[in-house]
Amino acid sequence: MIALGIHPVEPTGPITPPQGNRRGEFAATPQGKSSASGTPEIRGSATASTNAGGGADGGHSSKDLPSGLYVGAAPNHGSGIGPSANRPDPASTIASANVPAVTVTVPRDPNRLPAHLVDRPATGVERQVFGDRHFYSMTLNMPNLNSASGSWIIRFAELKDHSEGELLPPVATHKADPSYPTELRRRNVEGTVTLYAVIHSDGHVSDIRVIDGASEELDRYARQALECWRFLPALKNGNPVALEAVVAIPFRLHGL
DSSP states (O other), rough: OOOOSSSOOOOOOOOOOTTOOOOOOHHHOSSOOOOSSSSSTTTOOOOOOSSHHHTTTBOOOOOGTTTTOOOOOOOOOOOOSSSTTTOOOOOHOOOOOOOOOOOOOOOOOOTOOEEEEESSOOOOHHHHHHHOOEEEEEEEEEOOTOSSOEEEEEEEEEESSSOSSSOOOOEEEOOOOOOOHHHHHHHTTEEEEEEEEEEEETBBBEEEEEEESSSSHHHHHHHHHHHHHHEEEEEETTEEEEEEEEEEEEEOOOOO
């Protein structure tokens, strides 16, 4: 068992190697040290060992190393010159090992809670978009001048992947506030624009269309704003997934 780190510390408890492994002690630095061993009382060797035996001074010599192991600087392949020119071929002197398969997982963000499943009856718009699928809800805080509530409401469902597993919602990385010209406010033009959109597995937004509009101007401003949004994608079982979304964007008069 070998533990590597840039800040080595003494073990805090007993370590039991798995059965079938040799016990040993190792030390290393980024620069390395030719013919050095992991402990002061053991002298390293510049050649591969072939058998085991004790040193004359009561310490350990290169013969103490198990057969097939090599202690020293890494060989320089193909040069034929320098200190490494006469070193044994590592293919025959260094024990080989199968590289284990590595599974890459997305680290869980403690601030990214599972998506909130909507457990109420679907509205007409939600049935139109999501059908019989489960869908989720999230609120995007928008402390802006054109929203009295300061938030957008997004309902969403997976576009393709419907396997079992926990769904983590998308996270907005770039927000764009829709325009709300003073002239529209003076004319008391307000309302909520409901848009359909696809939030892709790379976080960009497309296929935006108006489902339920407020006015021609507000509908256009809402679409233009949502086109600029970017997200960390939703995750299902650690993998990015695309979403279908219904986005409610409020335009509310206040302070006028």
